Amino acid sequence: MDALTASDATDAFAALSQPLRLQAYRLLVQAGAEGVAAGAIAARLDVRQNTMSANMAVLLHAKLVRRERRGRSIVYFADFATMQSLLGFMLEDCCGGRPDLCQPLIQEIACAC
C-alpha cells in the first residue's frame, strides 16, 4: 500500500480518538476476515444505529475499515493495510542511529499478537 500523508495520519488518529469508534475498530480487528454487520456492531456496543453509522463513516473515511453489502446487511472489516501504514508513519526513523531502542519495541508489539 502507499505511504500515508500527514493528513491521512491525523484523520486516522482522529478516527481512533473516540471511545465508540475505538471499540468498534478493535471489535473488527478481532473479528478479522469474517467482519461484523453494522447492526451487530451497534447492538454489541449498545448504541443507536444512526449514531454507530455516523461513527463508522468516520472510520471508513480514514480508510481504517472497509464495508461490503451482504443481502440486507452491510458488513464491516478492519483494513490491516492502513493500520500497517499508520504504524509505519508513526515509527518512521525512530531508530536513526539507535536500533537498540527500537528492537525491544518491535519485539513487544509482536508479543501483543
Next chain:
Amino acid sequence: MDALTASDATDAFAALSQPLRLQAYRLLVQAGAEGVAAGAIAARLDVRQNTMSANMAVLLHAKLVRRERRGRSIVYFADFATMQSLLGFMLEDCCGGRPDLCQPLIQEIACAC
C-alpha cells in the same frame, strides 16, 4: 509498563490527531534520547511558543512525551514505553486464529524502523 485503559488510548490518539502535535511527536521520535527543547520545537514547526506549549501539554497529558528542565530550557522526549502500550492495545487479539494475517504486519512495521 502497564497496559493502557481505553481512556488512555483515546487520549493518546486524540493527542496524535492534530497536525502540529503529530509533527512534534514525530520530531521527538526521530530525535530519540537527545530530545528537543520547547523553543526549538516551536521554531522548527514555525508556530508561536504558547501555541506549541498548549499542544505539548496535550502530548504530555497523554504520556506520549516526557520533559526535563535543562538550565533555561525545557527539553522534551518521546516516551517509547507509551507508544509500545498503544500499539499493543490496537493490535490486541488481532491474530485470534489467523497468525498468517498478523505476521506480515509485524514484518512491515519492523522494516519501517
Next chain:
DNA sequence: TCAATATTTCAAATATTCATGAAATATGGA
C-alpha cells in the same frame, strides 16, 4: 538584585465534533 531569556498559564473568541430524531435509501419476501 536586576534585566534578559525560556517557557507556561490564563481567559476569551472561534471552530469543530457529537448524539439525536426524523426522513431517506436499498434489499428481500409475500
Next chain:
DNA sequence: TCCATATTTCATGAATATTTGAAATATTGA
C-alpha cells in the same frame, strides 16, 4: 407491488477543542 428489515443521511443544538494576546513563573549571568 407492498411491507418489513437494515442501514444511512440530514439538520440541529450542546459540548469540546484550538489559537491568541497578555500576564506569570523560573533560570541565568552581570
